[in-house]
Amino acid sequence: MSGPKIFWVTLLNATITIAEIIGGIFSGSLSLLSDAVHNLSDTVAIALSFFTHKIAQRPKDSKRKFGYKRAEILSAFINSVVLLTISIVLIFEAFKRLKSPETINGTLMITVAFIGLVANFVSVYLLEKDSHENLNIKSSYLHLLSDTVSSVGVLVGGIAIRLWGIVWIDPLITVLISLYILKETWQVIRKMVDILMQSSAAIDYETIKNDIEKMDKVKNIHHVHSWMIDEKTIHFEAHLDLEDIQLSEVEKIYDKIEHFLKEHHGISHVTLQAEVDKCCDKNIFIA
Incomplete structure (x- = not known):
């Protein structure tokens, strides 16, 4: 302008x-x-x-x-x-x-x-x-x-x-x-x-969950949070339940998921937390 x-x-x-x-x-x-x-x-x-x-x-x-x-x-x-x-x-x-x-x-x-x-x-x-x-x-x-x-x-x-x-x-x-x-x-x-009010962004969470859980070494994605800073900037964070793998492999999975979210769902900023059978509640959203 x-x-x-x-x-x-x-x-x-x-x-x-x-x-x-x-x-x-x-x-x-x-x-x-x-x-x-x-x-x-x-x-x-x-x-x-x-x-x-x-x-x-x-x-x-x-x-x-x-x-x-x-x-x-x-x-x-x-x-x-x-x-x-x-x-x-x-x-x-x-x-x-x-x-x-x-x-x-x-x-x-x-x-x-x-x-x-x-x-x-x-x-x-x-x-x-x-x-x-x-x-x-x-x-x-x-x-x-x-x-x-x-x-x-x-x-x-x-x-x-x-x-x-x-x-x-x-x-x-x-x-x-x-x-x-x-x-x-x-x-x-x-x-x-x-x-x-930091309402959840209008994205297809079920599709995201299904596509990410089909990726190699990923068992589950849960505790998802998303919000918008402005009408274009979407932030996304989640826990990833992974197989017992090396840290170098985790970074590759991060990169793959981040690229997927940006390209297919317009998400600007992605924060992921890797874990192995840590959370008891594996729902996509925290109750």
């Missing part, structure tokens, strides 16, 4: 935010103001994503043996929770507007929404590629994508208000946009919570 790219995305979103706040106040459009709030959170989220992305590149030290990769996960979690909260608040505000509709300047609403749509589209284009590689950047990308979709909704709403005077469409669009954001954000939050 390059500095110039972040600079332009942040500048674009700051410009949209100011334009939509002014436009929302003067036009009376709640959907414009909701879009402005989203864009304000986008600006902060993108800057935070870039900052934590830089932190994550720092090397390991004596205090943080796993490095700083989870700085990005924390950033993504904060961004998503903020967006989730804002969306819920906007839904409540929209329902108030549905009960008591207000006069809205459709022409001003259309103009500002169109500016927001163009700027959001450019921002989404700039971050689209990076969003596939990093959860932190993906959370910011989702902010921008949601605002692009909402800008379309606001634009359509403005046209409907301008042509037919359907003022209730403004809060309705706000509700639809917020529900969409809630759905997309919740999926990201669930994955990040799993990482922060």
